[in-house]
Amino acid sequence: MKDEKNSFLSLKQFDQEPVYQIKVKSTYNYEVLVNDVPVLVKYNDYMNDNFTEINSAILSAGTQQVAVKIFPKSRPDGTLLSKLEKDIPFRLSVERTEWTKAGDLAEPEALVSYELPQARGGAQIDYSTLSEFMDTLSFTASVPYTLNGWQQSVDLRKMNREKLEADVVSFYKKLKDAFETGDLDFYKKAIAPAELLVYQASYFTKDEALAKSSTWYRFVEEKHGLEPLEPYTLQIFGSGRLVCLRGVNAPNKGEGVLRYLYKKNGMNRMLTYDLLLHQPAAGGDFEVIWFKHYDKNFFKGMAR
Template identity: 30%
Template sequence: MKLLTLVIFVLVFSSCLAQDKKGNIYTIPIPKESNDITADNFVEKVVSQIKHYDKEPMYFIRPLQNNCVYELLVNDFPVYKDYGIEKLSTPIEINDVILKSGPQTVTVRLYPLGDALKNAYGEEETVTTLLPKTEMKVSVVKYEAFNISQDLDDEIVVKEHNSPTKEGTNEFIGAGLPYYEYTFTFNAEVPYSNEGWSNGEDLTRFDKEELEKQVLKYYNEYIYI
């Protein structure tokens, strides 16, 4: 809410003031077509200008873990991490990490419970390896037209994936390890195509000092603006 207030203030303020060549600040009259915009209807007016696609499906991911903590990535972008033992009740919206229609990759990183049980219940041992009963179920679901009061009956299950087990058993394949990672894919259909980070570079390959200089330079320019 604070960010929205700041954005609105900047937009309104910058539309009313400007500088001449000598640096003197003067007021710019608001165009006549903007005279009907007030503090009460500003958000409504902005929202009314947003262009919509014919179809706007929304995708969510719902993890359910047992005997582990975890991290989730979609298309190599971190979307959620949980180092406790609580179960997530609200699914995670992932449209912002779906760049275009087609196959999407989900990466699941599983870690031992560590001190999670101790932190929750007190007298428990530190768990340093993944247990035979480790389980992770990940569901990808879609709503054709999502809204905040959506009925769960409108939910479409796109993909359900369970953590791998040893052949012929229910024992987790990574039992005894300090870390286990696996991936699976699902198909998504979205009405847009973004480049995003698809052509990004691995910054770990850059000289750290030079990279730090470039980052500081960028933020200094951002602060100035």
């Protein structure tokens, strides 16, 4: 326990700890990226009000870029319609809140509000003719920390695509094996850089970071069988410096491929470990530099 606590000694607290979050309301499917990090993804017909904190995609104060990719709605079987539609709203807001001394989040302040434009370049947009729609916006963040993250990592776009995919798949298989065999040493080494980044961006105290990590250490030690990685697609983010495997079919289309299906209170649940890898130095090992967890009802198929 002492060694784990020492690994979080670099975490800092600040007088002001602003938290940035994105809210989306739409029946469309979409992907929202902050600084080319996928922070909010929807490919289903029921999660029409979505919300997420985005600090872990903000490495330093200043202007932050948001990309919005909008796709047709889902059918009940999880497949997508071929086109967008007329008069279907898409509303997005970027908000700023802050941790108070009482340990609560202050009332959010709206920084940016976005809706689908009716025209572009002087011409009306007929959404019913489009199979997708993309747009960008920006906002200013005043986070007190500066994180190196993946900014100096290898540009993976310059690597041979087949070799890159083989190396990434090999890493995922080793991490999946760590979950299934209880290889805590491999898990700790692989996830350590991401823990420091995510916990600092979340303003965790050392004790909070230890408690969060210990929960996952216990999960690994318990040896849980995960779902198969396939089918997947390799995707590159972070201006070429982040890479991951993401699902291509419902129910985890656009999400991570490390998934644990289970039952809770009679309900089928799916726990997804979404992560992004980087390569700190050319020819070196991959490591996890960003992660996010999803735990949601699983409506299609049976849990273990």
